Amino acid sequence: MASVRTFRKGVDLVAARAAALHTPALLSAPHFCGGSSPPRVAAPAAIAPVKAQTVRYASGSSGPLSKTQLYDLHEAHGAKMVPFAGFSMPLQYADLSHVESHMWTREKASLFDVSHMVQHHLSGPGALELLMKITPSSLDKLAPNTSTLSCLLEEGTGGILDDTVITRRSEDTFYFVTNAGRRAEDLAFLQAEIEAYRAKNGADSLKWDILEDRALVALQGPLAVSVLQPLINTSASTAETDLSTLYFGQCRELHLTLPDGSASAEPLLISRTGYTGEDGFEISIPTSASKTLPQQVVELLLTNKNSVRLAGLAARDSLRLEAGILPPDAALGWVVGRDRRDPATATFHGASVILPQLASPKTLKQRRVGLTVEKGSPAREGAKVVDLSDPANPVQVGVVTSGLPSPSLGGTNIAMAYVKNGLHKKGTELGVQVRNKVRKATVVGMPWVESKFHRPS
Numbered sequence: 001m002a003s004v005r006t007f008r009k010g011v012d013l014v015a016a017r018a019a020a021l022h023t024p025a026l027l028s029a030p031h032f033c034g035g036s037s038p039p040r041v042a043a044p045a046a047i048a049p050v051k052a053q054t055v056r057y058a059s060g061s062s063g064p065l066s067k068t069q070l071y072d073l074h075e076a077h078g079a080k081m082v083p084f085a086g087f088s089m090p091l092q093y094a095d096l097s098h099v100e101s102h103m104w105t106r107e108k109a110s111l112f113d114v115s116h117m118v119q120h121h122l123s124g125p126g127a128l129e130l131l132m133k134i135t136p137s138s139l140d141k142l143a144p145n146t147s148t149l150s151c152l153l154e155e156g157t158g159g160i161l162d163d164t165v166i167t168r169r170s171e172d173t174f175y176f177v178t179n180a181g182r183r184a185e186d187l188a189f190l191q192a193e194i195e196a197y198r199a200k201n202g203a204d205s206l207k208w209d210i211l212e213d214r215a216l217v218a219l220q221g222p223l224a225v226s227v228l229q230p231l232i233n234t235s236a237s238t239a240e241t242d243l244s245t246l247y248f249g250q251c252r253e254l255h256l257t258l259p260d261g262s263a264s265a266e267p268l269l270i271s272r273t274g275y276t277g278e279d280g281f282e283i284s285i286p287t288s289a290s291k292t293l294p295q296q297v298v299e300l301l302l303t304n305k306n307s308v309r310l311a312g313l314a315a316r317d318s319l320r321l322e323a324g325i326l327p328p329d330a331a332l333g334w335v336v337g338r339d340r341r342d343p344a345t346a347t348f349h350g351a352s353v354i355l356p357q358l359a360s361p362k363t364l365k366q367r368r369v370g371l372t373v374e375k376g377s378p379a380r381e382g383a384k385v386v387d388l389s390d391p392a393n394p395v396q397v398g399v400v401t402s403g404l405p406s407p408s409l410g411g412t413n414i415a416m417a418y419v420k421n422g423l424h425k426k427g428t429e430l431g432v433q434v435r436n437k438v439r440k441a442t443v444v445g446m447p448w449v450e451s452k453f454h455r456p457s
Contacts, residue, residue, distance in 0.1 A: 063086075065086065065087055065088040066088070066116070067087065067088055068087060068089075068116055069285075069291075069294045070113045070294055070295065072295075073299075074090045074093075077310055078093055078095070079092070079093050079094075079310070080092055080312075082313065084116070084180075085116055085181035086180060087116040087180060089113070089312070090113065090310070090312035092311075092312045092313075093309070093310050093312060096311075098315060101312070101314070102314075102315045102318050102319060102408070103407055103408070104221070104309055104311070105221045105276055105311060106221070106222075106278065106408055108221050108222065108223045108307055108308065109220065109221030109222070109223040109224045109280075109308040109309075110221055110309055110311035110315065111217055111218070111219050111301055111302065111309070111310050111311065112219075112220065112316055113298075113310075114216045114282070115216045115294070116180040117177050117180055117216055118177065118178045118179065118210065119175070119210070119214050119284060120208065120210055121173075121175055121209040122173075122174045122207070122208050122209075123172060123206075124204065124205050124206040124207050125204075125205055126197055126205035126206045127172050127173065127174055127206060128171075128172060128174075130193065130194065130197050130206060131166065131176075132340075132348060133193070133347060133349065134152055134153060134189075134348070135150040135152060135348060136151070136153060136335055136336040136340055136348045137150040137166065137335055137337055138340055142168040144169060144170055145167070145168070146168060146249055146251075147166060147249050147250070147251065147271065148165070148166055148335075149163065149164075149165055150163070150166050151164060152178070152186065152189060153349035153350050153354075154349060154350060155349045155350070156349070157353060158349055158350015158352075161186060161189055163178075163179070164177060164179075165177050165273070167271065175269065175284075187210070194206055194208050211284075213287045213288050214284050215284075215297075216282060216283070216284050217282070217283050217285065217294075217298060217301075218275070218282050218283075219280050219283065219308070220274045220275075220276040220279075220319075221276070221278050221279070221280060222278060222452065224278070224279055224280040224308075225243050225279065225281075225454070226307065227301060227307050227308050228243060228270075229242075229243050231300055232255075232257070233255040233257040236255040237255045238253075239252045239254060240252065243272075246270070246454075247272060247454055247455055247456055248453035250272055251271035252269075253268070253269055254267055254268060255267050255268070256268060256297060258296060264290075264293060265289035265290040265293060266286045266288070268283050268284060268285050268297070270282075270283050270284075271283075272453075272454060275323070275325050276320065276323055277322065277324075277325065277449055277452065278451075278452050279453060285297050317404070318404055318406070321402055321403070321404060321406075321416065322406055322407075322408050322409070322414070322448045323447045323448075323449055323451060324370065324416075324446035333357075333358050336355075336358060341358060343355050362421065364421050365420070366398070366421060367418070367419060368416060368417070368424075369398075369416070369418075369443045370414065370415070370416055370443065370445060370446040371414065371415045371417055371430070371432065371444065372413065372414055372441065372442050372444050373403070373414070373415060373432055373439050373441045374413070374439050374440045374441070375413070376439055377434050377435055378403050378415070379403040379415045379434050379441070380402075380404070380434075381401060381403065383399070383403065383432050383434055384398075384399060384433040385397055385399060385417050385419055385432055385433075385441070386430065388429060388431045388440075394431055397423055397430070398417050398418050398420060398423070398430075399417060399418055400415045400416070401417060402415065402416050403416070406448060408448070409448060409449075414448055415432065415441070416446075423443070424443065426443055426444060426445055427443060428442070428443040429441070429443075430443065
């Protein structure tokens with residue numbers, strides 16, 4: 001269960017995006033998780049003034065929007081579609097408001113289309129060595145069919161290119177997911193690293209596939225297991241079919257039973273994970289044997305309207321923020337494996353930059369914090385955080401990366417922010433500039449809503 005605990009540390013501390021600074025060090029780099037792609041700029045000597053608030057849900061691409069395999073289903077269910085990370089994605093649906101959809105997820109179960117994410121399969125005798133070069137995680141300690149949250153690191157600087165969830169399927173086979181908003185950057189980075197490795201170790205040392213033919217959905221909420229369990233086909237599946245023994249951070253390949261009683265044409269990769277803080281699953285759905293399988297699966301999951309509904313980006317953002325898992329993130333030191341912190345043996349990109357920061361966290365310029373903000377307009381992404389020690393001359397000490405009224409907390413304004421190191425302690429009183437008015441804010445612990453992941457008792 002060590003790998004499950006490792007994965008949990010990441011998701012409890014972090015987790016679907018914002019205008020952020022890209023600093024050349026692991027502990028203070030931004031954390032991108034599937035959203036629009038922010039500009040990558042050099043780290044400033046101090047926190048720069050915020051000139052303008054960015055547009056939420058803007059596409060990271062100027063070209064035509066892509067569509068997921070479930071686009072037609074979204075339109076059939078009355079979804080309001082918006083550009084997001086280069087895709088046309090559902091913001092919310094006709095049957096529930098944003099707040100209603102949010103609370104439905106907390107109380108029942110919601111189904112999210114996350115097919116815009118990029119799914120990868122890497123195998124071969126060099127797969128583990130390559131992944132341990134480009135990430136700081138102890139992937140060699142992962143048991144088969146277990147996962148960890150990690151990040152892709154630039155060579156030399158150790159700057160974070162993207163976050164990723166990596167699943168070890170077997171000794172030399174890995175499945176991992178990266179973010180749509182960083183697709184071009186991630187693929188260029190991976191291709192360069194893989195080609196360099198093959199040039200040195202032979203063409204057969206690595207096999208890399210981008211799984212374009214697979215859809216990906218997330219079933220989240222306390223009723224998720226009761227929705228999914230009756231659909232598992234017990235005759236066609238070769239792995240254990242009892243989901244009560246599938247714990248957070250683990251996965252299995254299982255077939256579903258279709259309405260005609262037959263098993264799905266191919267097994268689905270079912271991972272017990274998610275980004276809402278609730279129990280739930282991410283389901284990777286192949287389409288090579290049946291192009292309609294994603295729609296069949298979604299319609300099956302939506303059979304009981306009293307238990308599960310479709311949900312979109314609006315609910316996803318508020319759920320993730322309450323759970324303390326909405327990027328960007330700071331203090332990412334937990335992704336560096338304990339056994340990878342010896343400078344004499346550390347071989348991952350940027351180790352010479354990252355390890356000294358781990359040894360001396362006081363040298364960090366910024367820290368990520370949670371804030372509660374007084375009543376009124378919420379502090380949104382890009383709002384300035386100021387020091388109120390001199391109210392007549394407030395000095396900017398940080399920037400909000402995400403914020404909104406919390407549906408689960410009765411509309412209390414909450415936010416995440418980067419602030420100057422030393423102002424990150426719980427109870428610190430700060431100010432947030434909202435619509436030219438400074439509102440009082442207090443640093444608080446995260447998450448605001450405790451996680452309910454399914455773990456061994």
